[in-house]
Amino acid sequence: MIPIKSITAIELDQKLKQQHKLVLLDVREPSEVNFCKIEGAMHIPMxxxxxxLDKIPDEIDIVIYCHHGVRSLNVANYLAxxxxxxxxxxxxxxxxDAWALMVNKNMPRY
Incomplete structure (x- = not known):
């Protein structure tokens, strides 16, 4: 397995507030995205x-997320x-889920 860097919800929130250039890649299922999402994220189910692959930019930070971080880690490894x-x-x-707990406390959780 290739080592993939982690980022916390708080760190991501700081980067977004600083307008750090990055791509948010949501790899959850459509029903999950309909329930809650981080605005501006690109959605491609796992x-x-x-x-x-051709729709995912390279040479720019890509923050991949799912519900708890397992599917997104698998996708990150696949991309690598x-x-x-x-x-x-x-x-x-x-x-x-961490985003809802730490950053957007009004976001519905499932």
Whole structure:
């Protein structure tokens, strides 16, 4: 397994507030995204990532997230195995659930 960097919800929130150039990649299922989402995120369900590699920019920080961080870590590893530079790949620790707990406390949780 390739080492993937982690980023906490608080760190991500700080980067977004500082307008750090990055891509948020939501790899959850459509029903999950309909329930709650981080505004501005690109949505590609995990199972469709292989079909949409060309839509994911490279040479820019990519913060990948799911519900708790397991699927997103798998996607980050898949991207690394398919030529994406690990210097730019981040897994959101705790996923959108951590985001709801630490950053957007009004976000519905599931």
């Amino acid at each position: 199972n469709l990532i292989p079909l949409h 195995e398919n030529g994406f530079d690990t210097d730019y790949l981040y897994n959101l620790t705790g996923g959108i």
